[in-house]
Amino acid sequence: MSETVDDIWEPHAPAGAGGLRPLGAEGPALRANGTASVRTLADGVVEVSTEGPGEVRIEWRVPCVDATALWTPEPRGTGWLPAAWSAPRRTRLAAGAPIAALVGTGDVALCAFAAERPDVLAGAGVVEETGEFRFWAQAEGRLTVRIDTSGRHFARCLADLTAWWGSGYTVDIPEAARLPAYSTWYAMHQDVTPERIETQAALGKELGLDVIIVDDGWMTADRTRGYAHCGDWEPVSLPDTAEHVRRVHDLGVRYLLWYALPFIGKDSAAHRKLGRHALADEPKLGAIVADPRYPEVRDFLTDRLARAVEEWGMDGLKVDFVDRFAHADPPAAGPEADCADLDEGVERLLAAIRRRVTAAQPEAMVEYRQPYVSPGLWPYVTMIRATDCPLGGQENRQRTVDLRLAAGPVPVHSDMLMWHPAEPPEQIACHLIDVLFAVPQISVDLAALSTGQREALAFWLGVFRTHLDTLQRGELRPARPDLGYPVVTALGAETVAVARYAALPVDASGAGWRTLLVANADADPDVRLVGGSGTAVATVQDARGRTVRRGEVELERAEPIPVPRGGLLTLRRA
Structure with missing residues (x-):
């Protein structure tokens, strides 16, 4: 889209029709511009499509009666009713998902909707003048939305909408993506070494953790938590990498490695090579965001990431910060770019990475993270993790449940569970119960657990594994x-x-x-x-x-x- 949110958002303007024309007389009050049509799919479920030159827009309203919350899959996106003048949500392939539900008493969906394409500007809120709830969505050239006012449980309505998305994608999920995992991030931060990783992998396997995810720090000796050293992706802190990975595999544990995909650090050799292809500058992070519309950028990043699986024998990748590609107003692509659309460049990059790692390891796993949860990414991912909320049990619960409702066939992982060394076993159990309907990731020093803490962790990890089919x-x-x-x-x-x-x-x-x-x-x-x-x-x-x-x-x-x-x-x- 050419316009930004600020171009369109008019917080003090009345919630008028804006020149849109009415569509039909059944169901919610519908308006659209362009060449529009309405198709009834089931009782209370319609599909609205429109197309035309420039921006097309669909708007609809329902009575805001017995309403309790607006559900969205964004972090902190659920639990209140916004006003119609609230800022709209812009979703793209690399950020957000075009889906929402107005929930009423008894957890029924007063109105749920999803858009077929990932790049949508969507607004929702209470109209002060009428007490109605207004939804609208717009996109460039063409737009299709499904609107569900059937009054069923909101989770059933969302499941149908995500199934509609899923009918257009092939999603291949290895079973290991559903097994509890250990992450080094909160436990070690950047202080990773082969010895520390192998120790935690061995202890974790005894407790029921079949996957280890090694986070930031493996590619640099610097421990200041910046991103100036990203881009070259040499295993500075993991010497004899392939042999180290083999030792972890001998424990019966699978191994994933972290990459901050978009960042090319200013202290890296890669910056001298690719710095001219900057989508954005991130001075506080000491890096640029590389522009995936350039084949040179995509080829370089794909080679760097695929190396973990192809050369070092790892079982997959934790691909971080993909949402940093989601610039609403990217700079014009230069002559070396092979696509003008940013989302197309992102998709080509992610597809190339998934293609390379699965060619080397058919069961390879790829982790993405909230907020990049678009269904357009499903073919390239095997799990989606809730965004960071250390020691935030309720946040972890809400984020994993929200993600489950929007992720379709893709397994949802919790943010990593960590706790104070004095945490009682009962509270550790509650942290695990908070993410009972997701795949738990654990990030504490397992060697420092008390007997009670270890027993609580082992018991609840056993519940996750025994009842995986029901829970997930x-x-x-x-x-x-x-x-x-x-x-x-x-x-x-x-x-x-x-x-x-x-x-x-x-x-x-x-x-x-x-x-x-x-x-x-x-x-x-x-x-x-x-x-x-x-x-x-x-x-x-x-x-x-x-x-x-x-x-x-x-x-x-x-x-x-x-x-x-x-x-x-x-x-x-x-």
Whole structure:
């Protein structure tokens, strides 16, 4: 798009129609410019398309009745109702995803929508003059949006919208991308050495961590946390790299290596080679953002990253800072560029990297991170991680749940879990329960764990692995996005998993489950089951996995079952 957000955003202007023409009489009040059409797909679900020269725009409104939150997949994007004059969201291939939902009482979607293309400017908010909720989306040349006002659970509506996205992509996910991982970042920061990495890999394997992700510091002896040394990507801190990787593999652990993909540091030899192809200057970081519209840039970066898998035998890449490519107003491409569109250059670069690493290792993994969560990136990624929130359990919970609702078939990873050395086992268990419906990443010194901490970590990692299908592939039903998801449920074939983060009752209804898991992350131990029938055998384990109670319970009775904070209630019926 040629315009910036500031060009279009008029915070004091009334929420008028802006010259758009009405479309049909059914469903939400729709307006569009260009050559527009509306197609009904199901009860309460329509697809609106328009095209024309220049910017095209679709706008629609619904009554803002019983509304509680606007859901979006951005960090801190859920839990309030913006005004119609709030700044719009601009999504691109490398930043954000064009999807949102107005959620009402009972967690129903009053209106959910997604756009077919990744590069969209979208606004949403309450119209002060009418009490309606206005949505609008615009793009260059053509635009298709799906609008769902069916009134179903908002997660069901979002699942259908992401399935619509997924029908256009081939996504290949190795099973290892769903296994708990160890990350060096919070535990070591830049102080990585082969000995420290191998020690943590060995200890992690014993606890149930099958992947290790080595972060910043491996490519430089500098420890000042800047990016001036990025770009050459020589293993300064990992001598005899291939042999080091082989030793990690001998432990039965897979190995991923971190790259700050866009950055060419000003102290690197690569800067002398590619500095003229700068998309942006980042003086505070000591680097430039390289412009992927140039084949020379793409070839260089692809060779640098693929080397980890092709030469050193690693199992994949942690590709960081891709969102730094997402400039709304990039400089004009020079004569050496082979594409004028920035998103096209980004996609060519990411496709080349994925192609090279999977040619060398068919099960290679590639990690991306919030906020670059666009479905256009799905073919090039095997997992998406929540953005940094150290020791922020509620943030980690909300971000991983939000990502699950927008990531389609791609596994979602938590931000790395870290804690103070004096953290009690119960709180460590709560950190893990906060990310129960994602893949946990751990980043502490495993050699320094107390016996209780180690037992809590091992127990809950075992829960993640044993119930992986339900927790990661089950139908996700988070409750109350306006309150940060105080209860989250995953529905599997015969197992239902519930995480309880507040003193709220747990729904035990449904004839399909044979196993009901209730993870208690609240200080109130009294778990109240509602809606159940018949009897079940209840097993209660504390945060360290020790059985503290077992016996038969009648599900119809309202008597609470005591479950310690950080503990697990398992109900099994014949």
